[in-house]
Amino acid sequence: MISFTRGVPANEAFPLDELLSCSESAIQNFGAKIFQYSSSFGFQPLRELLSEEYGVSPDQIILSHGALQILDFTSSCFLGEGSSALVELPTYDRAIQVLKRSKATVMGVPLEDDGIDLKALKEKTASFKPRLIYLIPDFQNPSGTTMSLKKREKVAELAREFDFLIVEDIPYRKLRFQGNELPQIRDFCPERTITLSSFSKLISPGLRVGFAFGPSEIISRIALQAEETYITPSLLPQALVFEFLKRGNLPGQIKKLHSLYFPRLEVMLDSLRENFSGMGDWIKPEGGFFVGLTLKKKVEAPLLLSRAKEAGVLLTDGRGFFADGGGDNFLRLPFCALKPEEIREGIGILARLIKEM
């Protein structure tokens, strides 16, 4: 089976020898500290390293078992029945689920090729007074879009004008294969931005080391939720990541990922051009894990999924990425964990199938 389901790193991308050696150092250097209960903010030396990188104080940083769990705490702290939240249309399906679990109304704002539609965003914020907007500005999941500089500034302005929180999720930010890095949204509005990120796409998802930073009073509220949920996060993986960063291994690892993943993105884009020209729209991402494909033909997602499965291709239901309904004709195409020949074959199969539908 060729799996175009989730945003999974390639197994061959894990630096196993280094992970083994960093795990040894973590236990040797920190001993009982990482085996005992500790603060719900997470492993202090890693918080300190991250605070240097992002120019915040350590008390503005919390570590957790992946960024999604921190979004869940954020959602519990700031949303609830009667409140509303905005997301991009489409956006990360699991984020929609987590936000909806708070019983808030979650509404979508359409994406353009350079990020969220500002006019629609302004209308929605004015009408619905959302408490929070969730955005993935770099190599967006699931579309691959990157938000322009101008839009980043404008979103920050709107947040101040309409008094909402920005949650920017940047797990793919360091996987830029082309073009220049843009400032984070938080750079324009640090006082009301929570930034989520993780080492899942850079080192390993199974370690579950995600983090958030933002205003310290917000991070403290999240940490209290964390304490009341699991007391202390799992510390050994956080200490392992600390050792990995302290040894200066991350730049080399990211370079390795670029040379593994960029050719796969190019194969994906080539295959789409060869097979889907005239049949769908997609943007050319400059990095990340996904290309989003919008079919011109109307299809029913359940039928498409079952036909694709029969033909040996697994898909995620496109409707999950659309907070307000729709999405039948949207396909998220992850490319990192697939070999070039699998990408070519899978896209070919999908194109044939869709033509026949």
Next chain:
Amino acid sequence: MISFTRGVPANEAFPLDELLSCSESAIQNFGAKIFQYSSSFGFQPLRELLSEEYGVSPDQIILSHGALQILDFTSSCFLGEGSSALVELPTYDRAIQVLKRSKATVMGVPLEDDGIDLKALKEKTASFKPRLIYLIPDFQNPSGTTMSLKKREKVAELAREFDFLIVEDIPYRKLRFQGNELPQIRDFCPERTITLSSFSKLISPGLRVGFAFGPSEIISRIALQAEETYITPSLLPQALVFEFLKRGNLPGQIKKLHSLYFPRLEVMLDSLRENFSGMGDWIKPEGGFFVGLTLKKKVEAPLLLSRAKEAGVLLTDGRGFFADGGGDNFLRLPFCALKPEEIREGIGILARLIKEM
């Protein structure tokens, strides 16, 4: 400071060399498997080992970051506004918080020396039709009480009669220093019992390896909550625990804990007899982490806590253990992480303080 706050293992109890060696084996034996995304049920080989021990199938077991997080998922699945849950009076303060977070009404049923008051339990279940009862049958947190065999059977009977779920939390069960092990409540009612436990008190809390087992349809609902919260739990700590168990290290580790902790319990009980006779009531636990002390004198918890702190003794607010209010004159006294002389000194200080109040 002498800390009688939380149920923390002794730092000297962590088998650091073995943990280092098991972490190496975990990475060498499982490689990419534990660094990739996986099922939200957790690390399969550990589920299989636990399934053999507890006589259930692997699909009846879920692993998570400590048992409290699984209680949180259980609470999200089965409780909510308008529903009610019962707990022992007193019980684990963090469990009360987690259950209340679901917006359910959480009510207490008094404890007797041999476990929950059956008459009161029957009345409460008949009047309030609770969906769930949370119990700690072995060396209860915070009282130290163990539920009698007869009461275990009766609770199971009531669960069937009044159609509620039993959540039994047994993290201290293997830390029995005296007396004979009793059957679990689940033995009398497997079809409606969720058992929570963890390796926090036996190997290390910082690893955050807790687990639950019960009917597979219930465990599947919990696993879906887990997936929607963190996708996959942190796998390296679970693989480490698997290696620790597979090597047969646990019995020796538990023996070591018995010889470290049992003398500390005896010093605690001696100190209470010497200092609190006539001033309070407590039971003599046969294992676990805590002795609960109920003062005869009426005191105000905030005043007691601040006086104790000035005198060099840290306490947890007794009111947190009582779901319905009260608890000012209740002290939870953990003994495992304190040296015998600290226990003697701390109890002496508390007795003098309380006499003066």
